[in-house]
Amino acid sequence: MTDMEMINRINELRKLRKAVILAHNYVSGEVQDIADFTGDSLELSIKAAESSAPVIVFCGVSFMAETAKLLAPEAVVLLPEPTAGCPMADMASAEAVRELRKQHPDAIFVAYVNTTAAVKAEVDICCTSANAAKIVAALPADKEIVFLPDQNLGSNVAKELGREMILFPGYCPTHHRIEPQQLLQTRSQYPDSPIVVHPECPVEVTALADAALSTGGMLKYVRENPANSFVIGTETGIIHRLRKENPDKQFYALAPAPRCPNMKKISLESILKALETMTPAVELPAALIERARQPIDRMLAAK
Numbered sequence: 408m409t410d411m412e413m414i415n416r417i418n419e420l421r422k423l424r425k426a427v428i429l430a431h432n433y434v435s436g437e438v439q440d441i442a443d444f445t446g447d448s449l450e451l452s453i454k455a456a457e458s459s460a461p462v463i464v465f466c467g468v469s470f471m472a473e474t475a476k477l478l479a480p481e482a483v484v485l486l487p488e489p490t491a492g493c494p495m496a497d498m499a500s501a502e503a504v505r506e507l508r509k510q511h512p513d514a515i516f517v518a519y520v521n522t523t524a525a526v527k528a529e530v531d532i533c534c535t536s537a538n539a540a541k542i543v544a545a546l547p548a549d550k551e552i553v554f555l556p557d558q559n560l561g562s563n564v565a566k567e568l569g570r571e572m573i574l575f576p577g578y579c580p581t582h583h584r585i586e587p588q589q590l591l592q593t594r595s596q597y598p599d600s601p602i603v604v605h606p607e608c609p610v611e612v613t614a615l616a617d618a619a620l621s622t623g624g625m626l627k628y629v630r631e632n633p634a635n636s637f638v639i640g641t642e643t644g645i646i647h648r649l650r651k652e653n654p655d656k657q658f659y660a661l662a663p664a665p666r667c668p669n670m671k672k673i674s675l676e677s678i679l680k681a682l683e684t685m686t687p688a689v690e691l692p693a694a695l696i697e698r699a700r701q702p703i704d705r706m707l708a709a710k
């Protein structure tokens with residue numbers, strides 16, 4: 408089947424199933440192009456919470472599809488490629504969080520949304536990279552904070568707020584390996600281009616950038632910045648959308664280009680198959696949904 412034939416069939420089926428297709432900014436361009444909505448983790452959570460569609464096709468990784476299910480439990484949430492996981496989310500287990508609770512019984516536990524539903528069920532409040540500093544800043548000043556699982560996002564927030572936190576030692580393999588040298592090199596190659604990175608990068612990297620923002624924040628930054636060209640220090644999938652929305656601006660990736668192999672697993676084929684078979688669907692026990700949704704609701708209430 409050609410891409411065009413696949414797209415036509417997806418369009419027939421999405422109508423028949425009354426499905427909404429949500430895509431993260433990192434998935435491949437052809438998937439972004441057929442989505443009803445493309446966004447960052449926070450924007451996608453809000454879309455899922457507001458959606459009344461009986462079917463959500465989630466083009467991203469498993470913790471995002473789980474979050475959509477927590478926020479739209481009545482919907483069938485399809486993750487077209489069930490092996491599309493997030494290695495960072497898998498670094499923190501519910502058991503590890505319970506163990507940390509024993510060591511820090513009075514602390515507030517803040518979980519980056521890049522966690523499994525089982526971990527969310529153990530924490531007090533969630534955050535995304537778009538609102539992490541705001542969520543942490545609103546917590547009582549006399550309370551100890553445990554931040555998980557991303558040590559880099561945690562360090563960046565701690566630095567920004569001048570507030571100490573206990574950090575879980577997780578990291579995103581795609582962003583953790585970005586080195587200061589890569590920024591110095593692109594800076595000398597493109598001296599007039601602002602460098603924008605993701606706060607999942609180590610602090611030594613964010614310190615050299617002009618801005619460290621969520622993927623949604625990057626799109627806004629580029630839209631509002633008068634510069635003609637930008638260096639983008641995150642998964643290169645976002646460059647598709649940046650180019651589409653800013654046809655007159657130039658975008659350069661860091662070298663080597665950061666890639667998240669899991670985000671790239673979602674394809675037109677897998678979306679079509681998911682809509683045909685209505686599988687694989689995210690299944691979570693009702694009791695887990697009830698507990699895991701609370702920290703996300705607290706985050707959304709703080710927006």
Ligand code: 13P
Binds near residue numbers: 447448
């Ligand atoms: P955003 O919320 O910034 O889109 O980031 C999600 C993510 O997984 C980054 O690696």
Ligand code: SF4
Binds near residue numbers: 468492493494580667
């Ligand atoms: Fe997870 Fe990193 Fe991929 Fe984001 S880019 S989904 S944090 S592995």
